[in-house]
Amino acid sequence: xxxxxxxxxxxxxxxxxxxxxxxxxxxxxxxxxxxxxxxxxxxxxxxxxxxxxxxxxxxxxxxxxxxxxxxxxxxxxxxxxxxxxxxxxxxxxxxxxxxxxxxxxxxxxxxxxx
Amino acid sequence: xxxxxxxxxxxxxxxxxxxxxxxxxxxxxxxxxxxxxxxxxxxxxxxxxxxxxxxxxxxxxxxxxxxxxxxxxxxxxxxxxxxxxxxxxxxxxxxxxxxxxxxxxxxxxxxxxx
Numbered sequence: 001x002x003x004x005x006x007x008x009x010x011x012x013x014x015x016x017x018x019x020x021x022x023x024x025x026x027x028x029x030x031x032x033x034x035x036x037x038x039x040x041x042x043x044x045x046x047x048x049x050x051x052x053x054x055x056x057x058x059x060x061x062x063x064x065x066x067x068x069x070x071x072x073x074x075x076x077x078x079x080x081x082x083x084x085x086x087x088x089x090x091x092x093x094x095x096x097x098x099x100x101x102x103x104x105x106x107x108x109x110x111x112x113x114x
Numbered sequence: 115x116x117x118x119x120x121x122x123x124x125x126x127x128x129x130x131x132x133x134x135x136x137x138x139x140x141x142x143x144x145x146x147x148x149x150x151x152x153x154x155x156x157x158x159x160x161x162x163x164x165x166x167x168x169x170x171x172x173x174x175x176x177x178x179x180x181x182x183x184x185x186x187x188x189x190x191x192x193x194x195x196x197x198x199x200x201x202x203x204x205x206x207x208x209x210x211x212x213x214x215x216x217x218x219x220x221x222x223x224x225x226x227x228x
Contacts, residue, residue, distance in 0.1 A: 001175055024149060029141060030181070034220060036134075042135045047164070078221065087211070089171075091209050091211070093173065
């Protein structure tokens with residue numbers, strides 16, 4: 001799903017809003033996250049996950065093609081840690097598929113475990 | 115000296131050194147200011163945005179937000195892990211995990227002016 005497909009999907013459910021409005025909202029969401037990270041902050045979205053900035057120290061790198069040693073400056077990288085609810089939902093969808101694939105008996109077993 | 119003194123203004127959650135935490139509530143606030151819906155509407159919309167993302171990822175579909183990054187669901191095969199304390203071997207079951215791959219735009223945004 002791309003951003004425009006997301007906007008499309010949302011506009012089917014938010015009939016009272018124009019696509020332009022929805023686009024502004026979606027952009028605002030991701031811009032706000034980016035802005036917060038730029039300031040070195042964290043973004044905590046309960047049920048979804050947490051975005052934060054992690055520091056990577058400077059290191060001696062190597063161009064894998066030429067083998068030339070290069071100096072890589074220390075830098076900040078965005079990091080996303082998936083939240084509990086989403087992590088479980090993503091993983092549970094696997095279990096549901098397993099149930100479909102396996103025979104009735106093991107499906108029964110799995111259900112007992114869950 | 116109280117803990118509060120050591121922690122700066124950590125208590126009220128504003129401008130802690132190293133950046134503050136952006137929450138869903140503040141995200142809703144900025145949507146509310148930008149588009150001028152009621153707070154309830156703004157809140158419902160933000161919740162719907164994240165719920166739509168979660169439902170999509172739950173289905174195993176990836177989400178690509180240009181200029182921000184890609185959320186990708188990855189299948190992990192079962193593997194043998196080890197309890198680091200006891201050295202005991204255990205099977206780690208097959209699972210589905212969510213990873214975030216930040217876009218080049220986001221990565222460079224975090225390293226501007228360094």
